[in-house]
Amino acid sequence: MKKKLIAPVALMAILAFASCGKGTGKVCYCYENRVEQEMFVSSDIPCSHYNTEKRGCIESNERGTFDPGSTAYK
Secondary structure, eight states: OOHHOOOOOOOOHHHHHTTTTTTTTEEEEEEEEEEEEEEEETTOOOOGGGOSSOOEEEEEGTSSSSSSSSSSSS
8 A cells, every 4th residue: 555655645746846946937137248148047036136246137027128338337
């Protein structure tokens, strides 16, 4: 009886762990030296968290709202 339970329980555990993290990410669009780069990050953290002195990052819905060449990130 125990052997019959081990396989389905193990399969359920594998599927549960495999699905962890899926659908919890997003794409941030970062600009450095007027070049756009995509970063795949956690959806819990705003894209602006990834800004540095030379790189500015925005959310996907903000794309096209400014000219990357006119930013201070050069």
